[in-house]
Amino acid sequence: MINYQPFIDELGQTALSHWQAPLKAQLEQLFADLNDGNLPRFLDQLRLLPDIPGSQFDAESVQLSHSEPLTAQQSEQLEAALKGLIPWRKGPFKFFDINVDAEWRCDQKWARIAPHLADLKHRCVLDVGSGNGYYGWRMKAAGARLVAGIDPSWLSVVQHLAVNHYAQDPSHVVLPLTLEAMVPDLSAFDTVFSMGVLYHRRSPLDHLAELRGALRPGGELVLETLVIEGNEREALVPPGRYARMNNVWFLPSPQALALWLEKSGFEAVRIVDLCQTTTYEQRTTAWKPGQSLADYLSPDNPSLTVEGLPAPKRATLIAQRPTKKQRLRRYQLE
Numbered sequence: 179m180i181n182y183q184p185f186i187d188e189l190g191q192t193a194l195s196h197w198q199a200p201l202k203a204q205l206e207q208l209f210a211d212l213n214d215g216n217l218p219r220f221l222d223q224l225r226l227l228p229d230i231p232g233s234q235f236d237a238e239s240v241q242l243s244h245s246e247p248l249t250a251q252q253s254e255q256l257e258a259a260l261k262g263l264i265p266w267r268k269g270p271f272k273f274f275d276i277n278v279d280a281e282w283r284c285d286q287k288w289a290r291i292a293p294h295l296a297d298l299k300h301r302c303v304l305d306v307g308s309g310n311g312y313y314g315w316r317m318k319a320a321g322a323r324l325v326a327g328i329d330p331s332w333l334s335v336v337q338h339l340a341v342n343h344y345a346q347d348p349s350h351v352v353l354p355l356t357l358e359a360m361v362p363d364l365s366a367f368d369t370v371f372s373m374g375v376l377y378h379r380r381s382p383l384d385h386l387a388e389l390r391g392a393l394r395p396g397g398e399l400v401l402e403t404l405v406i407e408g409n410e411r412e413a414l415v416p417p418g419r420y421a422r423m424n425n426v427w428f429l430p431s432p433q434a435l436a437l438w439l440e441k442s443g444f445e446a447v448r449i450v451d452l453c454q455t456t457t458y459e460q461r462t463t464a465w466k467p468g469q470s471l472a473d474y475l476s477p478d479n480p481s482l483t484v485e486g487l488p489a490p491k492r493a494t495l496i497a498q499r500p501t502k503k504q505r506l507r508r509y510q511l512e
């Protein structure tokens with residue numbers, strides 16, 4: 179249904195060649211068993227994208243361009259197809275003369291995180307919960323050899339295909355997989371990102387173990403998640419919804435998260451960023467109509483959510499998978 183073979187071929191030239199056969203088999207099985215009513219509708223939009231030969235793509239600004247302006251017909255066709263893929267949660271993207279102003283200004287998060295990363299040049303990267311692959315393009319622009327985004331949302335997968343329809347980069351994909359469904363312990367990615375995923379996991383320590391297993395020894399984890407203020411023993415489990423989301427489980431303090439990482443066998447753990455999410459970064463737009471952060475905060479006190487819990491604050495931590503096994507043996511992790 180979706181041709182991932184060019185990406186699987188790319189894996190053969192990297193330290194991930196042992197992933198080729200199991201990934202191919204897994205995707206074949208997934209498509210054979212597929213019973214998702216939305217995917218055909220999304221793929222129909224993809225088929226409506228106009229051909230624009232000679233288009234250029236700048237991964238740093240995440241913009242497609244052409245030396246000539248699009249014809250009115252191309253422009254209309256493109257806008258209709260992209261609007262058929264609403265809501266665009268992650269962005270911004272520019273498709274020629276069309277600005278896809280997504281709900282999230284992901285460039286803001288990237289600007290906070292990028293200065294702290296080990297050089298991405300030539301690295302093979304796994305981006306867990308990649309959404310439509312916005313960050314993957316920024317990683318490619320920073321020199322990554324290959325970026326495997328994984329995300330169970332078909333809309334995200336197809337939005338990525340819409341960008342790559344023009345960008346034509348076989349070394350960057352969004353695979354329709356969760357981390358739990360991936361081949362475990364690939365031990366091969368140089369950098370693994372997990373941004374905005376941990377709080378959706380009922381078992382956050384298992385998530386950290388799975389992230390560690392994907393990394394090569396010495397590889398770098400970049401972990402970004404919702405946090406609360408508190409000491410290393412504190413984490414919030416929202417009794418019901420959190421900021422109207424019904425799938426939020428654990429919000430640790432940054433210090434507690436650092437401890438979880440240590441105990442999960444990571445080393446060189448650093449808290450590199452802490453920030454309150456603002457309505458400048460997350461807001462309703464024409465490309466993501468409906469509610470957004472402003473509607474999830476208490477109208478009387480924007481430092482609280484509508485449920486009366488601390489308003490969204492995020493931390494980014496960076497850590498390494500150890501090259502020596504002592505740390506893992508200490509907690510019987512290996």
Ligand SMILES: C[S@@+](CC[C@H](N)C(=O)[O-])C[C@H]1O[C@@H](n2cnc3c(N)ncnc32)[C@H](O)[C@@H]1O
Nearest residue numbers: 306307308309328329330331356357373374375
């Ligand atoms: C809050 S968004 C974060 C997107 C992006 N990483 C960012 O930081 O802006 C969480 C994403 O993780 C995906 N997701 C949820 N559970 C996941 C899992 N178990 N494995 C991989 N992705 C998951 C969701 O579909 C969603 O696109």
